[in-house]
Amino acid sequence: MGGIAKGSECDVMEKSNHEVIILGVETSCDETSAAVLVNGTELRSHVISSQIMTHQKYGGVVPEIASREHSLHLQPVVQQALDEAMMTFKDLSAIAVTYGPGLVGSLLVGVSGAKAMAYAAGVPLIGINHLEAHIYANFLPHQDIEFPLLALLVSGGHTHLIFFEAHGQYKILGRTRDDAAGEALDKVARTLGLGYPGGPQIQRIAQEGDAQAFKFPRAMLEPDSLDFSFSGMKSAVLNTLNSARMRGETLSVPDIAASFQQAVVDVLVRKTMLAIKRTRVKTLLLAGGVAANSLLRQTLSETLGKQSVRLVYPPPILCTDNGAMIATAGYYHYLAGDFAPWTLNAVPGLNLT
Amino acid sequence: MKYLTIDTTTKVTAVALAEDGRLVGEGFLHTSRTHSERIIPMLDQLLTAADWSLQELDMIGVVRGPGSFTGIRIGIATAQGLAQVLKLPLIAVVSLDTLAWAGLGRTEDIVPLLDARKNEWYTARYRWTRGEEKAECLTPPQALPKDQWLEQLRVLDRPICFVGDAIAKAKVQIEEVLGERALILPDYINLPRGAYAVQAVWQRWQETGVGERVEPYYIRFSEAEVNWAKKEEARRSEGHE
Numbered sequence A: 001m002g003g004i005a006k007g008s009e010c011d012v013m014e015k016s017n018h019e020v021i022i023l024g025v026e027t028s029c030d031e032t033s034a035a036v037l038v039n040g041t042e043l044r045s046h047v048i049s050s051q052i053m054t055h056q057k058y059g060g061v062v063p064e065i066a067s068r069e070h071s072l073h074l075q076p077v078v079q080q081a082l083d084e085a086m087m088t089f090k091d092l093s094a095i096a097v098t099y100g101p102g103l104v105g106s107l108l109v110g111v112s113g114a115k116a117m118a119y120a121a122g123v124p125l126i127g128i129n130h131l132e133a134h135i136y137a138n139f140l141p142h143q144d145i146e147f148p149l150l151a152l153l154v155s156g157g158h159t160h161l162i163f164f165e166a167h168g169q170y171k172i173l174g175r176t177r178d179d180a181a182g183e184a185l186d187k188v189a190r191t192l193g194l195g196y197p198g199g200p201q202i203q204r205i206a207q208e209g210d211a212q213a214f215k216f217p218r219a220m221l222e223p224d225s226l227d228f229s230f231s232g233m234k235s236a237v238l239n240t241l242n243s244a245r246m247r248g249e250t251l252s253v254p255d256i257a258a259s260f261q262q263a264v265v266d267v268l269v270r271k272t273m274l275a276i277k278r279t280r281v282k283t284l285l286l287a288g289g290v291a292a293n294s295l296l297r298q299t300l301s302e303t304l305g306k307q308s309v310r311l312v313y314p315p316p317i318l319c320t321d322n323g324a325m326i327a328t329a330g331y332y333h334y335l336a337g338d339f340a341p342w343t344l345n346a347v348p349g350l351n352l353t
Numbered sequence B: 001m002k003y004l005t006i007d008t009t010t011k012v013t014a015v016a017l018a019e020d021g022r023l024v025g026e027g028f029l030h031t032s033r034t035h036s037e038r039i040i041p042m043l044d045q046l047l048t049a050a051d052w053s054l055q056e057l058d059m060i061g062v063v064r065g066p067g068s069f070t071g072i073r074i075g076i077a078t079a080q081g082l083a084q085v086l087k088l089p090l091i092a093v094v095s096l097d098t099l100a101w102a103g104l105g106r107t108e109d110i111v112p113l114l115d116a117r118k119n120e121w122y123t124a125r126y127r128w129t130r131g132e133e134k135a136e137c138l139t140p141p142q143a144l145p146k147d148q149w150l151e152q153l154r155v156l157d158r159p160i161c162f163v164g165d166a167i168a169k170a171k172v173q174i175e176e177v178l179g180e181r182a183l184i185l186p187d188y189i190n191l192p193r194g195a196y197a198v199q200a201v202w203q204r205w206q207e208t209g210v211g212e213r214v215e216p217y218y219i220r221f222s223e224a225e226v227n228w229a230k231k232e233e234a235r236r237s238e239g240h241e
């Protein structure tokens, strides 16, 4: 990109205070959020403006409307975060912003705004991978997490097992080959008429069901593989429902939900245990929307307890999309001196590599 | 009074520096790169070349649409971010009004055409009168089907000077309908330039004298909103039967 971009790592050394103060900005999907974080541990403010109500009447997130909402809310949300933290742009050490993955139009609002703010404030810009930030949400309430560790990232778009040797040094051990776990839960929930988002609905209705009522398959792939496959499991549920309908039978929705949830959790837990055995880590981090599933948490904590492996997961507010996790990930990038150039662009398909 | 302007409502990234309505420097890029990659580096380069610092600025101007939805938002987010940190007043102008400056001093009516997809243009009509400091807006900004707008212009029976990024593709169609009454200016005049935004922003600043809360000017609702409204309409009329 020519020689015109000086990059954003200007003036880092000129900051007189020794505190590291990061403004985190998140606009990848349907939440406009900003947070001010001091030294990676003290969350001074956290503002989340959710668009859920706006998108509800369309039955899902509409990208163009999401972008329009971010455009209206970014500036007031950032200002509120600074005001609540009783800070100005002058106090900041850096500005961290999500640049992917996500909706391109939404990402561009945050990236453009954060870039202009960092440039005008004379502080470095930090580009954050949203998936990495979900994992880093764990480091905000738990500063005593020890490496090496394993992270299980489960959401509507992703199912990853990731080995972290140290901050910023990670390797993907396994990923889904088809549907993400959350995606499979959503699709089954929709077929059962449980509405959106599907994960929490399945969990709610499963409490009234028998998890042993149906024997759905557990797709394990090759014996040594840490990859996942949820598409066949989802199809098994749909086939069961279809053939029952043809026979004129009605199946118990709570039983189906409970049995399917159990099958998904069984696969997640078994693969995770295999990865732990292989890497010999003593810590497991949970991240992503499905990390909030209580059966998953409970099963993991029981299984891990026996092996004295520590299970860490973020509080509910940090499981959603939020600026605090961006600021947390940003803090560790700041320490590593890992800054973005002024040419930073949105990367909607960004993955963990 | 020193200010900068940003126009990213089309595929052109246009950034300019100005003082009291006088153009000091401008950046113009019409390549395949995105605004997001170009805008801050371009601004940084201009400031360095002009030996200006951000702290010397007194105002930020931005073109708020109509045009590319994403481009509009990138321009506004950038201008707002700069203004928020530097605590500067923000001034917003309309892309079509801005393009009218491309036809300053012409006796023909000035008609900007911006690509609105779906076989439509974002357009308006202006006229410069000798001695006046501002083009008069005769037809306000709107999104119109191409053939319908050309027919309206044909009926006017006046010479018309076309500007805007949609011209290149529309030349044949325009000349077919308007023949000799159509004047099409070359690319380097037609496309949004920082120089035009500098004029439009300065004019608005002189009218208002204060900064404003800037919102995107899309003209169009999003497709999802339009479809939802149609469904609602259908549902309501069924209910009345």
Ligand SMILES: [Zn+2]
Residues within 6 Å of the ligand: A130, A134, A320, A321
């Ligand atoms: Zn997320």
